[in-house]
Amino acid sequence: VTRPRLIAGNWKMHMLAAEARRLAADVATAAAARPSVQVAVFPAYTALAAVREALAGSRVFLGAQACHEADHGAHTGEVSAPMLADAGVSIVLCGHSERRAAGESDASVGKRARAALRSRLRPLVCVGETLAERDAGQTDAVLARQFAAAFADVAAPELDAIDLAYEPVWAIGTGRTATPETAAAAHASLRALLVGKFGAAGRGPRILYGGSVKAGNAAELLAAPDVGGLLVGGASLDAAQFRPIVESVQEPST
Numbered sequence: 001v002t003r004p005r006l007i008a009g010n011w012k013m014h015m016l017a018a019e020a021r022r023l024a025a026d027v028a029t030a031a032a033a034r035p036s037v038q039v040a041v042f043p044a045y046t047a048l049a050a051v052r053e054a055l056a057g058s059r060v061f062l063g064a065q066a067c068h069e070a071d072h073g074a075h076t077g078e079v080s081a082p083m084l085a086d087a088g089v090s091i092v093l094c095g096h097s098e099r100r101a102a103g104e105s106d107a108s109v110g111k112r113a114r115a116a117l118r119s120r121l122r123p124l125v126c127v128g129e130t131l132a133e134r135d136a137g138q139t140d141a142v143l144a145r146q147f148a149a150a151f152a153d154v155a156a157p158e159l160d161a162i163d164l165a166y167e168p169v170w171a172i173g174t175g176r177t178a179t180p181e182t183a184a185a186a187h188a189s190l191r192a193l194l195v196g197k198f199g200a201a202g203r204g205p206r207i208l209y210g211g212s213v214k215a216g217n218a219a220e221l222l223a224a225p226d227v228g229g230l231l232v233g234g235a236s237l238d239a240a241q242f243r244p245i246v247e248s249v250q251e252p253s254t
């Protein structure tokens, strides 16, 4: 069974509650028109409650941008997976490159994914190389290192609740999208890592592409082999840009 395509909007540090509520309502309308596609939005923590209300009864999943590795404790300023579950979140980004750049280590990403699973949240594990790493021919080595740490303590049956996102750091927020061929090559490497570690179960997780996805390139990226969805930053902040990305998923022919 193949999972439906997932179109995910990472709102990053944007949107006050009132604008978040309006955008969420527009995303819900877009999602309703495309029943074969899964849609998720990742607002800032402070807008979760408003977005949860706006999404009530819709098909859109409520996501969070990160969670701490501990369930509770003396961690000022952090938010835990049980808190996110309590706030109605069902999916959480783990290891977004902007979090890694702010100090999240490979090992910590694995612990955060474990924390998400403990609270019955779906981790969306983000990996990807920098431009310097790509230019040095290290892309596959970086993906292998990030994958190994993120999935160190994951058992094959847990893959039902996990997806990945390949987000080359050089493509995030730069307007420089990976070509479908470049994305496909990285997705193939990640799929080989999944199947190498988990066997047939490794075919389950979706691998999303992220990095300067726009309405104009979404369809060609989705047409590339093993692109299971898209993780959209900038273009997810405007319903007029996000809706055509959701609509660029082809309805299944069978």
Ligand code: PGA
Pocket (backbone or CB within 6 Å): 010, 167, 171, 172, 173, 174, 175, 210, 211, 212, 213, 231, 232, 233, 234, 235
């Ligand atoms: P972008 O961000 O679409 O603005 O490049 C993608 C992401 O960081 O998830």
